[in-house]
Amino acid sequence: MNTRAEPPVEDFARTADAAVVGKDLAFKDLGLKVGDRMVIEPPAKLGEQPGVVKLIGWVNDLSVLVTMPDTRAWAGPPIEGDEIGVRTFSGRHAYGFSTVVGKRSVRPFEYLHLEFPRRISMRQIRNAERIATSISARVTDADEPVPTVVTNLSATGAEVRVWSPGRAVGDKVSLELVLDIHKVRTRIVVTGVIRNQHDTVDTGEPAYGVEFEDLNAQTSVFLKSYVYQNLVEQPHRRL
Structure with a gap:
């Protein structure tokens, strides 16, 4: 048994967004x-x-x-x-x-x-791919950590339920959340800018749209891994 395949076999599907357009996908x-x-x-x-x-x-x-x-x-x-x-x-x-x-x-x-x-x-899978979540998080740049919930997440931003005291659009925010990546709980801290305030689709609760800024390489990998994992294992969560 080989753990590497031989030259491509025939009759694979062609896909419009294939990495190598015009060739069979082996x-x-x-x-x-x-x-x-x-x-x-x-x-x-x-x-x-x-x-x-x-x-x-x-x-x-x-x-x-x-x-x-x-x-x-x-x-x-x-x-x-x-x-x-x-x-x-x-x-x-x-x-x-x-x-x-x-x-x-x-x-x-x-x-x-x-x-x-x-x-x-x-x-x-694009960076903008989003998944529905219910991740407990904390706002860490307040006088004391404030609990909140991340209701959807991508590799570049998140929807976060409004917390008290509230913030204004354009304000920066620091969030701490724990991601379950392949059954390993991984703590990350992200900094972002509040780009908008709106009501969530499912519950109508007010939420902020946060765009992440200055992500380090490791945090970016963790976010992408979490999003990709859920896209594969729970595709119904894709937004």
Whole structure:
């Protein structure tokens, strides 16, 4: 078994926003590495909650090997012949394809052989991609830290519920929030400018639109990772 694919196979989907326009998108073009996370959507008979797996490797034009997902929320484990959807992201692109479980192996540990994908769709993830959130945060540049909630988030800004005492459009603000990135709680502090005040769509509560400024490289990576992770694992949260 190889963990790197051979030259591109034929019959992959062409996509309008492909990184290399006019060429077929091969599995190796996804830029995935052994151990990268992928999200699988189970067949309806098993449930609706997506599961997370890790890439073990692949044999070009034959099979993709992934770890067994946590199936406790499903009616049972996937078996041979089950159709599943797979989503993942790499760099600034989200990918998806449909496949079939070719074999479920239990030795030396449980893992799945998935049929090699023949058609892969791709969508570019832009910095402005936003996701709905409910992240507890603190305003840290007040006399004392003030609690608030981040109701949506992107790599470049956030919607934050109005806190008391309030601020004016154009004011700067410093926010502390904790992001759950692949089950690791990561604390970040961001500084931004309040660009507008409006009512939230879902509850009608007043909120500020905050544009982040002067993000350091590490914080930028954390924000993008959190947004991309949620776009892949919970696409219904995309705004």
